[in-house]
Amino acid sequence: MTGEATPGDAARQGRRQRLELFGLAAAAALLLSRPDLATLVAGLGLFLWGMTWLEDAVKRLSGGTLDRWLHAATCHPARAIGVGALATALVQSSSLVTLLAMSFVSAGLISLPGAIALLFGANLGTTTGAWLIATFGLRFDLAHYAMPLLALGLLGRYRLSGASAGIAGLLLGIGLLFLGIDFMKLGFEDWQDGLRLDGLVGSRLWHWPLFVLAGIVATVVMQSSHATLLLTLTALASGQLPYLPALAIAIGANIGTTVTAVLGAMSAGAAARRLAGAHVIFNLATAMVALVLLVPLAWLVDAIAELAGLAESAWPLKLALFHTLFNLLGIALMLPWLSRLANLLERRFPEPHRLPPTQARYLDSAALNHADTAISAMQQECRRLDRRAYHLLCTAILLPSAEVIGHPPQRSAVEARIDPDIWAPVNARYHERIKPLLAEILAFQARIDVPLTAAQQAQLEALQARSLRMVEAVRFGEVLQRSLLRHAAPASPLREAHDALRLAVADGLNRLAEGEEGLAITLPIEEVRHHWQHELAKRLREHRLDPWLASSLMNDLHQASRLAAALAEPTPP
Numbered sequence: 001m002t003g004e005a006t007p008g009d010a011a012r013q014g015r016r017q018r019l020e021l022f023g024l025a026a027a028a029a030l031l032l033s034r035p036d037l038a039t040l041v042a043g044l045g046l047f048l049w050g051m052t053w054l055e056d057a058v059k060r061l062s063g064g065t066l067d068r069w070l071h072a073a074t075c076h077p078a079r080a081i082g083v084g085a086l087a088t089a090l091v092q093s094s095s096l097v098t099l100l101a102m103s104f105v106s107a108g109l110i111s112l113p114g115a116i117a118l119l120f121g122a123n124l125g126t127t128t129g130a131w132l133i134a135t136f137g138l139r140f141d142l143a144h145y146a147m148p149l150l151a152l153g154l155l156g157r158y159r160l161s162g163a164s165a166g167i168a169g170l171l172l173g174i175g176l177l178f179l180g181i182d183f184m185k186l187g188f189e190d191w192q193d194g195l196r197l198d199g200l201v202g203s204r205l206w207h208w209p210l211f212v213l214a215g216i217v218a219t220v221v222m223q224s225s226h227a228t229l230l231l232t233l234t235a236l237a238s239g240q241l242p243y244l245p246a247l248a249i250a251i252g253a254n255i256g257t258t259v260t261a262v263l264g265a266m267s268a269g270a271a272a273r274r275l276a277g278a279h280v281i282f283n284l285a286t287a288m289v290a291l292v293l294l295v296p297l298a299w300l301v302d303a304i305a306e307l308a309g310l311a312e313s314a315w316p317l318k319l320a321l322f323h324t325l326f327n328l329l330g331i332a333l334m335l336p337w338l339s340r341l342a343n344l345l346e347r348r349f350p351e352p353h354r355l356p357p358t359q360a361r362y363l364d365s366a367a368l369n370h371a372d373t374a375i376s377a378m379q380q381e382c383r384r385l386d387r388r389a390y391h392l393l394c395t396a397i398l399l400p401s402a403e404v405i406g407h408p409p410q411r412s413a414v415e416a417r418i419d420p421d422i423w424a425p426v427n428a429r430y431h432e433r434i435k436p437l438l439a440e441i442l443a444f445q446a447r448i449d450v451p452l453t454a455a456q457q458a459q460l461e462a463l464q465a466r467s468l469r470m471v472e473a474v475r476f477g478e479v480l481q482r483s484l485l486r487h488a489a490p491a492s493p494l495r496e497a498h499d500a501l502r503l504a505v506a507d508g509l510n511r512l513a514e515g516e517e518g519l520a521i522t523l524p525i526e527e528v529r530h531h532w533q534h535e536l537a538k539r540l541r542e543h544r545l546d547p548w549l550a551s552s553l554m555n556d557l558h559q560a561s562r563l564a565a566a567l568a569e570p571t572p573p
Contacts, residue, residue: 083118286327397502407510
């Protein structure tokens with residue numbers, strides 16, 4: 001039986017909980033016995049917590065501005081690289097920019113080459129974190145500045161709302177970053193007489209890949225290359241770690257950032273997987289080149305540092321310079337291959353040839369990360385729902401959609417012989433093609449949990465309202481179709497009125513598909529309704545029409561009017 005836990009599952013869950021408790025107890029015992037290590041780990045935790053607050057505050061304060069800025073920048077590769085680097089430098093999170101790019105390319109807002117160039121820039125922009133830590137974080141008493149920021153951020157975050165709460169969250173994030181850096185400095189200073197990392201250093205060439213692997217593992221575990229670089233820089237500044245191994249760890253940190261993209265693409269569509277593939281290829285290629293040229297690049301860094309007047313022992317600044325140089329080298333090597341890389345990834349991750357009729361095409365989970373991409377995905381999926389509703393409404397009035405959509409409907413098509421056996425019931429097609437897609441759209445909208453501006457919120461509400469009106473029109477069409485099929489014979493007393501009604505509904509559908517709205521949709525149907533209301537009264541007086549049939553026709557006219565009203569955009573007050 002599905003959905004019920006078996007005894008085996010309960011036992012496995014119990015063993016897992018016991019292992020977790022044992023791990024926590026062992027970690028607590030280790031930290032209690034080594035206060036210096038506890039200080040270091042606490043600093044790392046504060047730093048990662050601060051990064052989380054900072055990312056959330058930036059997304060809330062941008063209100064879609066960052067999204068639109070990145071979208072506008074991807075029309076040219078050089079501009080995309082520059083904007084990707086600048087955006088990452090501002091928000092201090094390459095993961096945030098990577099997920100933005102994945103959201104955009106999944107929603108079809110930007111091309112794959114533009115998104116790849118944006119990632120190149122994000123890799124370059126993440127090097128600014130090393131510069132900031134090496135320049136300010138290791139030279140100043142950041143705890144002195146952290147406390148006021150934490151006090152303001154905590155008070156404002158829980159007492160304010162709107163943009164003010166976003167600013168408070170930004171202050172809180174920066175305060176946690178500062179405090180985390182200071183704690184880690186203290187932890188490494190206290191570690192001077194304890195365990196030394198330089199005891200792990202080897203002198204052979206095959207040792208360098210081990211340090212690269214250490215950087216990868218650290219970044220994967222902490223989900224932050226900034227945290228790995230912070231650990232490396234503080235260890236380097238305190239003399240715990242030699243220079244060349246620190247460079248190798250920085251290379252590994254670059255590779256470790258690809259895990260975020262890969263994890264984000266696992267549940268996403270083909271477009272996001274292509275971008276994650278590009279991220280992996282770029283970072284691996286850059287890392288391999290940097291590792292092969294590690295010693296020559298270190299010599300180049302020393303030469304540039306000497307020209308810039310840096311002290312010979314300014315190892316943290318040299319590490320930041322190395323980090324920037326090998327990312328620039330990777331961009332220079334990969335940029336000429338940008339188009340070919342995009343083509344290769346499009347072949348490797350093709351779009352599915354045919355989706356099941358009930359499956360949404362654009363409601364990718366990656367689009368939920370940001371407001372603009374979520375709204376774009378909703379717009380495109382709602383357009384798919386509209387097209388399905390158009391075709392189903394054509395079925396409701398017993399006309400092929402080719403006779404209605406794309407060109408004005410002709411009377412000859414309406415007056416042609418009707419074969420009731422070829423027309424599928426609207427109700428069955430509604431449950432097959434409309435209702436499941438509407439359910440996915442509504443579920444996706446409910447999952448949107450990112451800050452929205454008032455305009456974006458209004459746009460989402462308008463999309464939902466339009467989709468529900470289209471479904472409402474289909475339900476009216478279902479009732480109308482049953483009556484049209486009952487009186488489809490050429491000799492039926494209602495065939496003439498039904499043909500006029502079908503032509504009016506077809507005319508309204510055609511205008512709606514062409515982008516018209518309001519009276520343009522309802523006017524043809526209302527004209528037919530008014531004409532046949534007078535005609536019905538006349539024929540009833542002259543005993544040319546049975547009252548029972550007259551009541552059926554009145555009901556059909558009413559259903560057509562309700563259908564048209566549902567299709568038409570609501571008139572603003």
